[in-house]
Amino acid sequence: MIKIFWSVLAALAVFLVVILVFKPFRSLDLDQGPVVVAEAPLRMEFSTKLKPGVIAVLKDHEITESSLLEKSKSLEDYQQRELLMLVDAVVKKLGDKGAKEAVKIEAFMASPYPQFNTVKAGIPENIEITFSPRRTDDKVLKLDGTELGRPDLPLNQVRFSELKNQQLQENVNVLQGVFSRAMLLIKAKEANTNIEGLIQKQVIQQEPTVTEEEVDAFMQKNGVVLKPTEKKLRAQIQNIVLEHKRKTMIDDYIKSISAGETAYVAFRPPTYLIPISDKQTLIRAKNSSDKGPTLFVFSDFLCSPCIQLAEELQSLRSELKDQVRIGFVHLFSESNWQSRLLAEASFCLNHQRPELFWAFYDRVTKEPAKIDEEKIHEISREIGADHDNFQSCLLAQTFKEDVNNQLKYAHDLGITTPPTVIIGQEVFSGTIRREQLLRALGLSSEIQASK
Numbered sequence: 001m002i003k004i005f006w007s008v009l010a011a012l013a014v015f016l017v018v019i020l021v022f023k024p025f026r027s028l029d030l031d032q033g034p035v036v037v038a039e040a041p042l043r044m045e046f047s048t049k050l051k052p053g054v055i056a057v058l059k060d061h062e063i064t065e066s067s068l069l070e071k072s073k074s075l076e077d078y079q080q081r082e083l084l085m086l087v088d089a090v091v092k093k094l095g096d097k098g099a100k101e102a103v104k105i106e107a108f109m110a111s112p113y114p115q116f117n118t119v120k121a122g123i124p125e126n127i128e129i130t131f132s133p134r135r136t137d138d139k140v141l142k143l144d145g146t147e148l149g150r151p152d153l154p155l156n157q158v159r160f161s162e163l164k165n166q167q168l169q170e171n172v173n174v175l176q177g178v179f180s181r182a183m184l185l186i187k188a189k190e191a192n193t194n195i196e197g198l199i200q201k202q203v204i205q206q207e208p209t210v211t212e213e214e215v216d217a218f219m220q221k222n223g224v225v226l227k228p229t230e231k232k233l234r235a236q237i238q239n240i241v242l243e244h245k246r247k248t249m250i251d252d253y254i255k256s257i258s259a260g261e262t263a264y265v266a267f268r269p270p271t272y273l274i275p276i277s278d279k280q281t282l283i284r285a286k287n288s289s290d291k292g293p294t295l296f297v298f299s300d301f302l303c304s305p306c307i308q309l310a311e312e313l314q315s316l317r318s319e320l321k322d323q324v325r326i327g328f329v330h331l332f333s334e335s336n337w338q339s340r341l342l343a344e345a346s347f348c349l350n351h352q353r354p355e356l357f358w359a360f361y362d363r364v365t366k367e368p369a370k371i372d373e374e375k376i377h378e379i380s381r382e383i384g385a386d387h388d389n390f391q392s393c394l395l396a397q398t399f400k401e402d403v404n405n406q407l408k409y410a411h412d413l414g415i416t417t418p419p420t421v422i423i424g425q426e427v428f429s430g431t432i433r434r435e436q437l438l439r440a441l442g443l444s445s446e447i448q449a450s451k
Contacts, residue, residue, distance in 0.1 A: 034046070035268045035269070037168070037172060037265055037267070037268060037269070038172045038176065040251065040255055041176065041180060041251040041252075041254040041255040041258065042058070042176060042179050042180065042183075042254065042255075042258050042261065042263055043258075043261070043262045043263070044056075044172065044175070044262070044263045044264070044265050045262055045263075045264055045265070046264075046265060046266075046267065046268035047264035047265065047266065048136040049264070050264060050265075050266045052132075052133035053065060053066070053110070053133040054266065055068050055134075055171070055265060055266045055267065056068070056175050056179075056263055056264065056265045056266070057263065057264045057265075058179050058182070058261065058262075058263040058264075059261070061179070061182055063175070063178065064110070065109070065110040065133070065134065065266075066110045066111070068171065068174060068175070068178075069110060069112065069113060070113070070114075071174050071178065072170055072173075072174045074170050075167070075170050075171065075174065076112050076113045077112075078163060078166055078167040078170065079109065079110070079111075079112040079113075079167075080112040080113075080116075080121060081163055082109065082160075082163060082164075082167065083107055083109065083112060083121075083123075083129070084121065084122065084123070085155060085156070085159070085160055085163070086105075086107060086140060086141055086153070086155075087105065087123050087124075087127060087129070089153040089154050089155045090103065090105060090127075090141070090143055090153065091103075091124070091127075092154045093143075093152075093153060093154055098127075099124070099126075100126065101126065102126055102128070103126060103127045103128065103143070103144070104127075104128045104130075104143075104144055105127060105128065105129050105130070105141055105142070105143055106130050106131075106132055106141060106142035106143075107129060107130070107131050107132070107140070107141050108132055108133065108134050108135045108139060108140055108141055108142070109131060109134055109140075110131060110133075110134075111131045134266060134267075136266060137149075138150065138271060138272075140153070150272050151272070156414035157272060157274060157414070158274055158413055158414045158415050158420070158422065158427050159414055159427075160272075161270045161272060161274060161425060161426065161427040162420075162427040162428065162429055164270045165269070165270060165426055165427060165428065167267075168267055168268075168269060168270075171265070171267055175263065175265065179263055180250075180251075180254045181195070183254060183257055183258055184198060184199075184254070187202075187257060199250065202253070203249060203250055203253045204246060204249050204250070208242065208245040208246060208249065210238050210241045210242050210245070214241055215234065215237055215238050215241055218237060218240070218241050218244075219237060223308075224237065269425065269426060270425040270426060270427075271425055272425055273424060273425055274413075274422050274424075274425065274427065276296050276327070276413075276422060278294075278327060280329060280405065280406060280409040281296060281327030281328060281329050281406075282327065282328040282329070282346070282347070282350050282354070282357055283325055283326065283327035283328070283354075284325065284354045286325070287322070292320070292322075292323040292324045292325070292441070293324060293325075293423055293424055293441055293442065294324070294325045294326070294327060294423075295313075295316075295324055295325070295326045295327070295421060295422075295423050295437070295441065296326075296327045296329065296421065296422045296423070297309070297313065297326060297327065297328050297329065297419060297420075297421055298329045298331040298410050298415050298418060298419060298420040298421070298422075299328070299329075299330070299331055299418045299419035299420070300330070300331060300332040300336075300339050300418045300419070301339060301342045301343075301346075301361065301364045301365055301368070301371075302332075302336075302338065302339055302342070302364075302368050302371070303332075303418055303419070305418075305419055305430055305431045305432070306365070306418055306419045307365045307368060308431060308432075309419045309421070309432050310361060310362070310365035310366075311365070312432070312433070312434045312437060313326060314358070314361075314362050315434070316434075316437060317358065320441075324441060328357070328361075329406045329409060329410055330343040330346075330403055330406045330407065331406075331407065331410045331415065331416075331418040331419070331420070332407075332418060334407065338371065338372075340403065341373065341376065341394075342364060342371070342376070343403045343406075344394060344397060344398075344399050344400060344403055345360065345376050345380070345390075345394055346360055346361065347398075347399030347402055347403065348389075348390050348393035348394050348398065348399060349380065349383075349385055349390060351393065351398075351399070352385055352386060352389060352390070356383055356384070356385050359383040359384075360379060360380070360383060363379045363382070363383065364376075364379065376394075377390075377391065417429045417430065419432060421437065423437070423440040423441060424440065426440040428440070
């Protein structure tokens with residue numbers, strides 16, 4: 001139990017860094033104005049005018065892609081995964097030639113790390129890799145003299161978009177840290193001190209305190225439950241909340257001294273639109289008031305991150321109403337009879353009224369440990385379904401093939417991990433946070449302001 005908790009605690013600490021540094025951004029088309037990649041503490045905009053090989057610029061401070069990779073092991077790992085996915089797609093595209101003949105690939109990216117060894121990375125010996133600066137026209141590589149983009153390659157586009165999202169977020173996190181430190185250093189020199197002295201004298205003049213209520217709120221938000229005797233663990237959480245406050249104060253200071261400043265970056269949110277059809281999803285019909293984006297959910301009712309996502313989705317449905325449509329596709333292990341029963345039951349209820357699906361989804365994900373066939377029938381009655389109709393539908397397995405079709409649809413798209421959420425060009429999987437959904441929906445500013 002203790003080991004599991006410390007793992008959770010470490011993950012929470014990492015998450016704090018992400019949400020504090022990586023503030024919401026909105027994915028926009030270039031012809032609609034600047035593509036804002038990050039808004040705080042330092043604003044970042046996508047630019048096509050940076051020098052080749054340069055990934056970010058703030059005033060006269062230039063950072064190359066290679067130097068940025070060296071600042072983060074995660075970025076190096078993402079870079080190698082991107083390269084391996086591209087190479088694998090090239091091999092598939094070439095067929096027998098890709099497996100036997102000499103192939104030359106010029107990848108439009110920096111080498112994942114110095115002295116990168118293609119053979120050790122698992123790249124076939126017949127493939128020669130060279131690297132050149134990233135492009136801003138969405139071309140990803142040159143194959144035997146021909147430039148290719150994502151649509152030209154047999155990539156798992158869902159997984160590739162997910163990787164690009166992870167890569168972008170880490171880019172932003174690392175750059176915010178680099179540029180923030182640079183701005184603090186300038187201010188420290190002006191005050192004839194170092195960064196630590198500046199923070200003590202001008203940023204955090206009075207050490208913040210943490211109340212017991214704030215610790216309780218943090219634990220509740222992150223699903224942490226402690227016994228009264230686990231005082232050391234509670235003290236550790238208190239320190240995390242304290243660091244959260246300190247980091248917020250530093251971010252506010254950086255935001256104040258960087259007002260009017262913009263960093264320009266050579267990356268942006270994914271632009272490849274994942275092709276998804278409403279026909280394969282449980283989704284309400286469009287109406288004249290629908291103007292917002294569609295959120296597609298590939299999920300089970302019972303897995304732990306699926307249950308966490310369910311709470312976020314119900315909250316969004318309540319707040320956004322007609323601003324967003326949510327399409328649901330069942331995704332679970334085919335050997336899991338309980339998930340299959342729930343899936344077929346949800347189809348039966350959706351057939352009566354779409355709102356019954358969401359009421360059923362809400363109840364099941366709030367009481368997953370109690371779910372059995374008797375409980376399913378009990379819930380159907382309590383949410384106002386025609387139980388006789390529901391019972392005959394479930395016994396006849398009326399929607400068995402529809403569930404099978406959804407599982408096949410997810411597989412054909414290359415989606416294997418529940419939950420996975422797709423919003424336009426962006427893909428998220430595993431533990432999915434409210435902040436990510438709001439950002440991708442482009443509604444973050446309005447909703448957060450109303451809180």
